Amino acid sequence: MEKTLERDLGLFSVLAISIGAMVGSGIFILPALAVDIAGPAVILAYLLAGVLVLPAALSKSEMATAMPEAGGTYLFIERGMGPLLGTIAGIGTWFSLSFKGALALVGGVPYLLLLFDVPSTVVTPVALALAALLVVVNLVGAKQTGRLQVGIVAIMLVALVWFVLGGTPTVESTNFRPFFDGGVGGLLAATGLVFVSYAGVTKVASVAEEVEDPDRNIPLGILGSLGFTTVLYVLIVAVMVGVTDRGVLAESATPMALAAEASLGTAGVVAVVVAAVLALVSTANAGVLSSSRYPFAMSRDKLAPPSLSTISDRFGTPSTSITLTGVVLLLLIAFVPLLDIAKLASAFQLLVFVLINLAVVAFREGHVEYEPSFTSPLYPWMQVFGALSGLVLLTQMGTLPLVGAVVLTIAGVVWFFAYARSRVDREGAAADAVRQEVSRNAVERAEAAIQAHRDEYHALVAISNDISKARERALVQVASTLARANGGRVTVARFETVPDQTSLAYASAVESPADVEFERQTDELDDEFGVPIRCGTIVTHDTRHAVVNYAANQDVDFLLVEHPTGTKRVSERLFGTDTSWILRHAPCEAGLLRGSDLDGIRTVELLASQGPYDPTKVAVADALASESEGRIHLSHCGDTTDSAARRRSLEQYKADIAELCSAPVEMGTLSTDGGPHTPPTESDLLVVAADEWNGRSDAKAVIDEWNGSVLAVHGQDATRRGPLMRALDRQLF
Numbered sequence: 163m164e165k166t167l168e169r170d171l172g173l174f175s176v177l178a179i180s181i182g183a184m185v186g187s188g189i190f191i192l193p194a195l196a197v198d199i200a201g202p203a204v205i206l207a208y209l210l211a212g213v214l215v216l217p218a219a220l221s222k223s224e225m226a227t228a229m230p231e232a233g234g235t236y237l238f239i240e241r242g243m244g245p246l247l248g249t250i251a252g253i254g255t256w257f258s259l260s261f262k263g264a265l266a267l268v269g270g271v272p273y274l275l276l277l278f279d280v281p282s283t284v285v286t287p288v289a290l291a292l293a294a295l296l297v298v299v300n301l302v303g304a305k306q307t308g309r310l311q312v313g314i315v316a317i318m319l320v321a322l323v324w325f326v327l328g329g330t331p332t333v334e335s336t337n338f339r340p341f342f343d344g345g346v347g348g349l350l351a352a353t354g355l356v357f358v359s360y361a362g363v364t365k366v367a368s369v370a371e372e373v374e375d376p377d378r379n380i381p382l383g384i385l386g387s388l389g390f391t392t393v394l395y396v397l398i399v400a401v402m403v404g405v406t407d408r409g410v411l412a413e414s415a416t417p418m419a420l421a422a423e424a425s426l427g428t429a430g431v432v433a434v435v436v437a438a439v440l441a442l443v444s445t446a447n448a449g450v451l452s453s454s455r456y457p458f459a460m461s462r463d464k465l466a467p468p469s470l471s472t473i474s475d476r477f478g479t480p481s482t483s484i485t486l487t488g489v490v491l492l493l494l495i496a497f498v499p500l501l502d503i504a505k506l507a508s509a510f511q512l513l514v515f516v517l518i519n520l521a522v523v524a525f526r527e528g529h530v531e532y533e534p535s536f537t538s539p540l541y542p543w544m545q546v547f548g549a550l551s552g553l554v555l556l557t558q559m560g561t562l563p564l565v566g567a568v569v570l571t572i573a574g575v576v577w578f579f580a581y582a583r584s585r586v587d588r589e590g591a592a593a594d595a596v597r598q599e600v601s602r603n604a605v606e607r608a609e610a611a612i613q614a615h616r617d618e619y620h621a622l623v624a625i626s627n628d629i630s631k632a633r634e635r636a637l638v639q640v641a642s643t644l645a646r647a648n649g650g651r652v653t654v655a656r657f658e659t660v661p662d663q664t665s666l667a668y669a670s671a672v673e674s675p676a677d678v679e680f681e682r683q684t685d686e687l688d689d690e691f692g693v694p695i696r697c698g699t700i701v702t703h704d705t706r707h708a709v710v711n712y713a714a715n716q717d718v719d720f721l722l723v724e725h726p727t728g729t730k731r732v733s734e735r736l737f738g739t740d741t742s743w744i745l746r747h748a749p750c751e752a753g754l755l756r757g758s759d760l761d762g763i764r765t766v767e768l769l770a771s772q773g774p775y776d777p778t779k780v781a782v783a784d785a786l787a788s789e790s791e792g793r794i795h796l797s798h799c800g801d802t803t804d805s806a807a808r809r810r811s812l813e814q815y816k817a818d819i820a821e822l823c824s825a826p827v828e829m830g831t832l833s834t835d836g837g838p839h840t841p842p843t844e845s846d847l848l849v850v851a852a853d854e855w856n857g858r859s860d861a862k863a864v865i866d867e868w869n870g871s872v873l874a875v876h877g878q879d880a881t882r883r884g885p886l887m888r889a890l891d892r893q894l895f
Contacts, residue, residue: 173374173378173379173382173383176379176380176382176383176384176387177315177382177383177386177387178314178315178316179383179451179452180362180363180383180384180387180388181315181319181387181390181391184359184360184361184362184363184387184391184445185315185318185319185322185391185394185441185444185445188356188358188359188360188395189359189395189398189399189418189441190269190270190273190416190417190418190438190441190442191269191417192355192356192358192359193356193399193402193403193411193417193418194411194412194413194414194415194417195355195412196352196355196356197352197403197408197411197412198412199344199348199351199352199355200342200343200344200348200349200351200352201340201341201342201343201344201348201408202337202338202339202340202341202343202403202408203341203342203343203344203348203349203352204352204356204399204403205396205399205400205403206349207349207352207353207355207356208356208359208392208395208396208399209392209395209396210349210353211353211356211357211359211360212360212388212391212392212395212396213392214353214357214548214551214552214555215357215360215361215363215388215515216388216544216548217519217538217544217545217547217548217549217551218515218518218519218548218552219363219384219385219388220385220538220539220544221518221519221521221522221538221544221545221548222235222238222384222518223380223381223384223385223536223538224381224522224534224536224537224538225238225242225518225521225522225525225534226238226376226380226381226384227376227377227380227381227534227535227536228525228532228533228534228535229241235251235252235255235456235514235518236248236251236252236255236256236456236459236460237459238518238521239251239252239514239517239518239521240252240463240465241521241525242520242521242522242524242525243517243520243521243524244588244589245463245465245578245582245583245586245588245589246574246575246578247517248460248463248465249460249465249574249575249577249578249582250570250571250574250575250578251514251517251574252456252457252459252460252465252466252574253456253460253570253573253574253577254510254513254514254567254570254571254574255453255456255510255511255514256453256456256457256487257490257510257570258361258506258508258510258511258514259449259452259453259456260449260453260487260490260491260494261494261506262358262361262362262445262449263293263445263446263449263450263453263491264289264293264446264491264494264495264498266442266443266445266446266449267289267292267293267442267443267446267495268285268286268289268495269442270289270292270438270439270441270442270443271284271285271288271289272285272415272416273416273419273434273435273438273439273442274288274435274439276416276419276431276435277432277435286495286496289495290492290495290496292443292446293446293450293488293491293492293495294488294492296443296446296447296450296488297450297484297485297487297488297491299447300447300450300451300454300479300484300488301474301477301479301481301484301485302477302479314440314441314443314444314447315444317436317437317440318437318440318441318444319394321433321434321436321437321440322394322398322437324426324430324433325398325401325418325421325422325425325426325430325433325434325437326394326397326398326401328425328426328430329401329402329404329405329421329422329425329426329430330401332404332405332424332425333400333401333404333405334404334405335404337403337404337405337406337407337408338403338404350554350555350558351558353555353558354512354555354556354558354559355508355558355559357508357511357512357555358508358511359395360388360391360392361508361511361515362445362449363384363387363388363391377535377536380536381536398418401421401425402417402418402421405421405424405425406420406421406424416438418434418438419431419434419435419438421434422434446491449491450484450487450488450491453487454480454483454484454486454487454488455480455483457470457483457486457487458470458471458480458483459471461483463586463588464582464585464586465578465581465582465585465586466581466582469482470482470483470486471483506562506563506566506567506570508559508563509556509559509563509564509566509567510566510567510570510571512552512553512555512556512559513552513556513567513571515548515552516548516549516552516553516556518548519544519545519546519548519549519552520545520549522538522541522542522545523542523545526541526542527598527599589808597808597811598811600774601774601811601814601815601818604774604775604777604815605815605818605819605822607777608775608777608780608781608819608822609822610777611777611778611780611781611877612777612780612781612784612822612823614781618649618650619644619645619649619650619651619719619720620645620650620651620652620653620716620717620718620719620720621641621642621644621645621650621651621652621653621718621719621720621721621722622641622652622653622654622655622712622713622716622718622720622721622722623637623638623641623652623653623654623655623722623723624655624657624709624712624713624721624722624723624744625637625654625655625656625657625723625724626656626657626659626705626724627656627657627658627659629656629724631683633724634654634683634684634687635687636755636757636760636871637654637722637723637724637755638652638654638684638687638691638695639687639691639760639761640722640753640755640760640786640873641654641720641722642687642691642692642693642695643691643763643785643786643789643790644720644782644785644786644789645693646691646692646693646789650693650719651693651694651695651696652693652694652695652696653695653696653697653698653716653718654684654687654695654696654697654698655697655698655699655700655709655712656680656697656698656699656700657699657700657702657705657708657709658699658700658701658702659702659703659705660701660702660703661703680697680699681697684697685697700712705740706740706743706744706747709721709723709744710744710747710748710749713748713749713750714749718749718750719750719751720750720751720752720753720782721744721748721750721751721752721753722752722753722754722755723741723744723745723752723753723754723755724741724754724755725741725754725755725756725757725872726739726740726741741754742852745852745874745876746876748876751778751782751875751876751877752852752875752876753782753873753874753875753876754852754855754873754874754876755871755872755873755874756871756872756873756874757847757870757871757872760846760847760871763786763787763790763792763846763847764790764792764793764846765787765792765793765794765795765846765847766783766786766787766790766792766793766794766795766825766846766847766849767795767797767847767848767849768780768783768794768795768796768797768849769797769798769799769848769849769850769854769864769865770797770798770799770851770854771798771799771850771851771854771862774815775796775819776851776875776877777877778875778876778877779849779850779851779875779877780819780822780823782849782873782875783823783825783849784822784823784824784825786847786849787823787825787826788823788824788825792825792846793825793826793827793828794820794823794825794826794827794828795827795828795829796816796819796820796827796828796829797829798812798816799864813829816829817829846870846871847870847871847872847873848864848865848868848870848871848872848873849872849873849874849875850865850872850873850874850875851874851875851876851877852874852875852876853876854874855872855874
């Protein structure tokens with residue numbers, strides 16, 4: 163039986179982990195840097211940052227109750243936005259938490275040195291020793307980690323509360339003037355800098371699989387710790403600014419100890435040093451606990467090597483994942499300048515928070531199974547606000563953090579395509595939500611096209627000088643069927659091309675035997691198909707422009723041309739045929755017909771290649787099948803490896819299209835994953851899109867192998883939507 167993680171973290175442990183993950187470098191180190199940017203408004207910056215992190219906290223609380231599994235941020239983004247973004251979020255958050263843990267340990271040692279007369283060279287060895295100890299503690303088990311965290315946070319909070327209560331009477335109001343010393347820009351910059359002080363609020367979601375009663379304890383733990391810590395931060399920073407000189411505070415490596423000395427004396431310094439060391443150690447402890455769960459969760463989803471999801475038989479913890487995280491933590495402490503890396507991690511954390519808010523929207527709007535016991539209020543405005551504010555703060559982080567975030571993103575993309583892509587076949591809820599919207603839009607466009615075809619309809623058949631009687635009859639048969647279904651008429655125009663040296667007036671005045679035969683032949687078709695058909699010959703030097711101009715002048719609804727026969731000339735291979743040019747530039751819907759045996763149409767095969775059906779194809783197929791008292795067979799070029807969500811969405815889309823059609827509809831799939839193409843043998847006419855015929859689509863092989871007649875349709879919808887939107891359609895279907 164597969165091993166699972168024990169649920170033994172209660173509410174107090176959840177609160178302790180979350181508070182301990184926040185109260186660290188954000189309050190003991192960053193205020194000195196932030197006050198230099200914003201002045202006394204740094205107080206407001208901490209409050210604003212707490213408000214801006216609220217949407218992500220609410221979003222993560224909701225997703226954690228729906229998916230109480232190890233992995234936290236990675237898990238939610240992977241399930242919501244797909245494996246690619248999940249890989250980026252997992253790797254980036256794993257590194258960013260490791261960066262913060264290392265920074266917390268190194269940042270805590272200077273406070274410790276205030277009590278002991280030791281050289282500064284011991285900072286790194288002491289930090290390495292503390293890191294090794296925390297890794298061992300986490301290897302022992304989450305219960306021990308939670309209990310340790312409760313004790314650390316309790317002692318730390320006593321010292322911090324004493325700092326606030328004892329320092330408040332010594333606050334000088336003059337230290338707050340002028341308040342907005344750095345202006346709005348300084349306030350936003352400081353908010354972006356201190357935003358990382360709250361990043362730990364959602365860390366507990368990464369150990370959700372080990373939380374007792376997650377439906378209750380996770381939301382209470384996340385939101386309760388955020389509210390408490392925001393108030394605590396604001397009070398501490400207010401006292402810090404109020405009791406010290408701004409310039410001196412900005413230059414201090416231990417700003418809180420400096421403020422304690424000014425307001426509480428030696429005893430206060432000792433208390434603050436103890437609190438700082440405990441806080442920074444608890445930050446690192448929570449970082450090891452939560453960050454180690456990211457490679458663990460990614461491994462279970464096949465986005466990382468399977469060894470990282472191994473659970474220790476003795477302690478019940480993901481020992482390999484914790485060990486790897488510990489190695490990374492030790493290497494960072496020993497060799498990397500942590501302040502710059504912490505800024506890089508902070509920028510990526512902002513991006514992750516943006517993705518967290520978008521993931522909730524993806525889950526809510528998609529059709530995947532998603533049943534949270536806690537739901538974020540003010541949806542979706544809360545999530546929109548969180549995503550936009552995160553992007554705004556990201557612009558305040560400077561060039562280096564942005565570049566670093568891009569590098570981490572590229573690293574995640576490379577890892578996904580090099581290792582993970584061949585191992586997973588999932589997709590995120592976002593893809594399903596977008597597909598549903600694309601599907602709804604496609605159905606609406608098809609409905610509009612069918613309705614337009616039910617109005618009075620004018621079809622134009624453009625033929626050449628030497629067309630055979632059988633091929634002309636097939637073209638007129640299709641055009642007449644469309645016109646008859648819609649109470650319209652047909653025009654058959656014969657375009658006679660003459661050399662440039664021949665006068666058009668002269669050529670038009672001469673009636674050749676071919677002209678007489680064309681008129682006689684067309685009159686017979688008028689009697690056969692029972693629709694008003696008029697005909698005429700147009701003499702031109704440039705056939706393709708003449709066809710397009712004539713269609714525009716005659717207010718034509720549908721233009722039908724013959725499929726060219728024979729081998730393409732070199733110029734046609736390089737620049738395309740006149741027929742393909744006409745289809746692209748036609749002022750109306752256009753079609754290209756291959757074949758001449760269309761009598762007794764019983765089945766119209768409507769084929770699509772990796773995208774929704776072109777609305778014109780649907781309307782034309784429905785009109786042809788209805789008028790011929792036949793049926794439509796809806797088929798899609800498909801791959802047997804498609805995800806279940808993709809197949810389910812496609813089936814629903816086909817069902818919606820079937821409801822729009824007047825003719826009876828059947829459904830099927832033509833394999834494109836290396837298997838044989840097996841079109842129904844009773845199908846009389848295959849209807850495809852012109853770009854599927856002329857391009858390199860999955861439908862091309864089916865078209866080339868089709869023994870019957872083929873009608874390629876080019877609708878105006880394809881031109882209006884453009885290549886990018888059509889590419890999105892193909893990617894999603």
